[in-house]
Amino acid sequence: MPQIFSKKANYLARGSIVMTGVVFVLIVLISHNVTAYTHDLGVAFQQPAPFSHKHHVKELGIDCRYCHQSVEKGPFAGLPPTETCYTCHSQIWTNSPLLKVVRDSYTTNTPIEWNRVNNLPDFVYFDHSVHVAKGVSCYTCHGQVDQMNLLYKENAFEMIWCLRCHRNPEAQVRPKSEIFNPNYDYSQHETLGKQLVEQYGIKKEQLTNCWICHR
Amino acid sequence: MRPGAIVIASSLLVCGAIIGCERDDMWEQPKTAVLGTNEFFDNDQGARMPVKGTVARGADNLQEDDLLYRGMENGKLAERFPFEITENDLNAGHDKYDAFCSPCHAKSGDGMGMIVQRGYKQPFSFHIDRLRNATPGYFYSVLIRGLRPTQLPGVKFEPDDDKVHPAVAHKLSPVERWQIIAYIRALQLSQNATIEDVPMEQRGELDKPKTEGSNGESH
Numbered sequence: 001m002p003q004i005f006s007k008k009a010n011y012l013a014r015g016s017i018v019m020t021g022v023v024f025v026l027i028v029l030i031s032h033n034v035t036a037y038t039h040d041l042g043v044a045f046q047q048p049a050p051f052s053h054k055h056h057v058k059e060l061g062i063d064c065r066y067c068h069q070s071v072e073k074g075p076f077a078g079l080p081p082t083e084t085c086y087t088c089h090s091q092i093w094t095n096s097p098l099l100k101v102v103r104d105s106y107t108t109n110t111p112i113e114w115n116r117v118n119n120l121p122d123f124v125y126f127d128h129s130v131h132v133a134k135g136v137s138c139y140t141c142h143g144q145v146d147q148m149n150l151l152y153k154e155n156a157f158e159m160i161w162c163l164r165c166h167r168n169p170e171a172q173v174r175p176k177s178e179i180f181n182p183n184y185d186y187s188q189h190e191t192l193g194k195q196l197v198e199q200y201g202i203k204k205e206q207l208t209n210c211w212i213c214h215r
Numbered sequence: 216m217r218p219g220a221i222v223i224a225s226s227l228l229v230c231g232a233i234i235g236c237e238r239d240d241m242w243e244q245p246k247t248a249v250l251g252t253n254e255f256f257d258n259d260q261g262a263r264m265p266v267k268g269t270v271a272r273g274a275d276n277l278q279e280d281d282l283l284y285r286g287m288e289n290g291k292l293a294e295r296f297p298f299e300i301t302e303n304d305l306n307a308g309h310d311k312y313d314a315f316c317s318p319c320h321a322k323s324g325d326g327m328g329m330i331v332q333r334g335y336k337q338p339f340s341f342h343i344d345r346l347r348n349a350t351p352g353y354f355y356s357v358l359i360r361g362l363r364p365t366q367l368p369g370v371k372f373e374p375d376d377d378k379v380h381p382a383v384a385h386k387l388s389p390v391e392r393w394q395i396i397a398y399i400r401a402l403q404l405s406q407n408a409t410i411e412d413v414p415m416e417q418r419g420e421l422d423k424p425k426t427e428g429s430n431g432e433s434h
Contacts, residue, residue, distance in 0.1 A: 060318065060329050060330065060333070061317075061318070061329050062318050062329075063313065063314035063315070065314045065315070065386075066314055066315060066318065066386075069386040075249075076249050076250070078249075078250070079250060083382055084382070087381040087383075088330055088335065091334065091335050091336060092330070092333055092334050092335055110258070111260065121241070121242040121243075122241065122242060122243060122244040122246065122248070123241050123242070123244070
């Protein structure tokens with residue numbers, strides 16, 4: 001009886017063992033590190049003016065809504081018009097070279113072109129107001145903005161990331177009064193989360209439907 | 216097949232799979248995003264400026280309700296609020312006051328907010344007599360027209376007192392502005408309160424140390 005496996009089979013067997021390893025490593029890389037890399041997570045974005053959230057939010061105590069005032073009212077948080085910077089900077093640090101861009105923008109009436117940090121693909125629908133109204137904090141999605149000098153991306157906003165919360169909002173929703181609290185304590189959240197989901201009337205069973213985000 | 220060929224072929228397959236994941240047109244659709252650019256226009260600005268003389272639909276100054284939208288009643292600064300102020304209004308006003316007014320006017324209303332401490336012009340304290348006696352309509356008017364507006368019918372001020380208030384009103388709806396004013400009224404009362412204003416049965420509470428952690432509290 002001839003041999004079932006030819007001599008080549010040895011190579012095949014060895015080759016596939018090696019390839020299994022290679023593919024495995026690649027999968028791990030792609031699903032973890034590469035996400036951070038391809039999405040520029042944690043990389044400070046260069047901006048026309050070196051605007052610091054840490055300085056304005058943490059040290060001066062300015063509320064997010066002072067500059068992103070539509071965040072509670074509509075889909076977009078919005079970026080502040082030059083006028084917002086200028087109300088303060090017409091009197092504070094008026095000669096700072098770091099603020100030349102702001103002054104030029106104000107005097108020539110041309111908007112400052114901020115580089116977008118977060119950008120969902122155009123086929124995804126997102127709405128800030130519903131999240132803020134149902135107790136999801138800025139810090140849950142954008143990270144410790146109050147600690148950032150130049151802003152960086154904390155989360156890649158991939159589908160799985162959104163779904164993780166949409167499947168289990170109990171773990172993340174807070175009381176309304178805690179939305180702007182950077183140091184919210186989740187340690188006693190177990191029962192409170194469930195209560196809040198009920199109180200807000202969050203329709204959990206439909207939150208993972210495709211049409212919620214792709215419409 | 217030679218072993219080398221197998222390795223090369225499978226590597227190509229994996230590379231191909233990765234390259235195949237590249238973004239396509241659905242990610243960046245040819246539409247103008249909010250605050251985005253649009254090369255069709257001279258300055259690449261997607262959001263267009265309205266033509267000169269455009270009247271915004273539903274703009275505040277087109278509304279009939281003089282009291283709610285302009286703080287006026289019978290040609291004079293209103294002496295009352297346009298709606299009854301409930302506890303909810305006060306809470307909302309508190310929240311909005313802290314966000315939009317406290318950087319300059321301070322949480323207590325004394326005019327020494329953080330920005331003022333860094334060199335911004337200091338406003339008068341809300342707790343001086345003139346402002347405690349000012350009507351709700353005066354506060355509303357400051358927000359939308361500026362300080363001591365001479366152009367108002369029936370209001371007398373020195374001509375050179377006419378000043379613009381730093382731009383904040385456009386961030387707030389008329390109802391929100393009134394809620395803030397109601398909260399300022401509450402601040403004024405609280406800062407000028409005496410022990411007589413505290414109900415007998417609650418006076419004991421004042422001596423107790425403050426308790427921490429009001430987490431579960433919602434507005």
